[in-house]
Amino acid sequence: MKEGYFSLVLHAHLPYVRHKEEGRLEERWLFEAITESYIPLLWELENSEVKDVLTISFSPPVLEMLADSVIQERYLDYVMKTEELLLKEAELAETKEEKELVAFYKKRYQKIKNTFVSYNKNILTGFRNLFEKGVIVCITSAATHAFLPYVKTKAAIRSQVVEAIRCFEQHFEVKPKGFWLPECAFAPGIDRILVEEGITYSFVDEHAIVNADPTPTKGSGSPIYSPHAYTFSKTH
Template identity: 30%
Template sequence: MGSRFVLVLHSHLPYVLGKGRWPFGEEWLHEVVLETYLPLLEGLECLAHDDIPAPIAIGLTPILMEQLKSPDFVTKFRTWTDAKRAALEEDVSRLPDTPEVRELNIFYRDELERRRSQFDALGGDVVGAFASLQERGRLEVMTSCATHGYMPLFGNDESRRLQIRTGAAAYQHWMGRRPNGFWLPECGYIPGVERLLAEEGLRYFIADAAAFDTGPGQEYNNGHIPVATSAEAPWKPWDIGAGVAVFLRNPATSQRVWSRDLGYPGDGVYREFHKRCEGSGWQYWRITSKQTDLGSKELYRPAEARARTREDAADFASLLRDMATAHEQAVGDPGVIVTAYDTELFGHWWYEGPTWIVDMLRSLADQASVTATAPMDILNSRILPPGKLRESSWGAGGGHNNWMNPETAWIWDNIHDDQRHFIDLLPQLHGQTGDMLLREILLEESSDWSFLITTGQARTYGTSRFLEHHRKVRALFAAVDGTGQLPASQTELDDPVFKYVHLNDVRRA
């Protein structure tokens, strides 16, 4: 048997439904559905139709599923696409009247109509479409923390447990089965979290290769952990305890897509993300070159981009074959190559990305040396060696600075205070009050608020969203501390997510 290839996609957006529109808010959700999730679903269905063996793993965070399953989202997405259609029609008068521009405008109109028809054919149920592919064995859907909370910085295990348990409960509610895989938000690992995952029957998660502890051999479960170099570690999954495995991202494959200088998305023929038509937001230009300023970008040519996508997909499949061959020659054993990306990179940021994924999986299926495989198929077919991870994340230097720094320390001070108070109150929390507090403290803990502040992408929005949920938590605390029950006026504090999850069901027994 040859080497195995595991493609993992992580899909996440914070809770933005009903929380602003543009430039920050619901527009994010609408764009990634149109540009990423629908094209990806279309491509995966094409692979299924052609009986191409190409299973992948895709994570859908619970808070993302909550929004996608909301009838409010379905209605708003249809309204938004109607507005995008009207804006395309108006672009005819905004842009130069040339055959190339008219042809590109028609290209976008046709694509928008296809996506809208696809959405309507699904009944607006994007999550259900992924669930259907899973039921047919075409992919594995992973879960995550309820609201993408960054667990290494949490103040206690019970707060971590509530994020994990709520995430597992949401998955079962929408997918109709228990999850096997778990995406640690921001790849944030802290020793011992595997015990919490095991409590929910979770079997594996993904981590950066740099998280693997390559120190001296250690005793572990009456066995000995072998020393593995950082180059060797990503080539196999590891048992890190409690019956939980870790798959490590392979740095070489990640670089080929993520790298600003070496990655495929930076090719000049691909569509430019940052230049948009004023008034409509549609993107009519190509990257041209990394040195070309926005004002000098050339017009996008879909046919040229399509041809390059096939070339880059074949190149990536060739890279996997070469890596697998070199590894097997060096160690005498086929390995596992894991590559993991944010799903939204494909389509939203890299317009041609979903097509590249499908082309790459087709190219890989044409040869026998490397086989696309789902994580559980690997775990069910081998005995894993014991390993150990160090506290880590995908952030700069593997640390926590992307979320905890001088600009965001106040957020964590408040989160820790609220977590302590919540845990102290747990024995007396029941019914509606307890459920509301659970929802709001989970939303307060989202990693996105501190990340948006740190990167400066949406500092004001990140600050206001954290404060919104923090103030709701404090108001609910006051209601509990003052009267022991929720005043009728306080029901306006409640956000309509995880309504089927009850504190009594997820608190520690």
């Protein structure tokens, strides 16, 4: 069997759910993502001894929300209220299993809070540090996560790309090289805009590669280049 290459690429995106009013249900969606995905992922990556472990694409809405001071304060309040709830659950726990479960989550939420506070409530700092050390690669996605093939004008598509790059540079202080196409959707011409804006690679569904013209000689088993020297890799 021939050896190949495997790229682990994670896409971090949520709709922009920051509201003027506090306590909106939609914001809980983001808080759960921070609690169950972003912070635990930081724990794992911080202990990694390997370079280029994975690639993470951060959509501009996620970047803006994670860096928002209002969201940060609301998330800390969310964690502290969860800790208060766990104290009440501890009083109600009767069986050994219930007590162990409550103890597990009390310890976990304490660690989550400590991690969040250690980054001055901005966990993007953690991902940026890992990016700068070469542990991970960070890339961007369309400004509003628009389905680009359905965006009517080239100017509007370019705006999605340019604003995404600006947002990424604001938070990571470097221009992204890769671009996650929302829903992995591609149409001819998008690659040219990306190349003109300094982006060099994206990821698409298998059928986009298999049905390319001309047909790739290696099928979907290898990245391909567009006529504008843009690289596409298959997602799974």
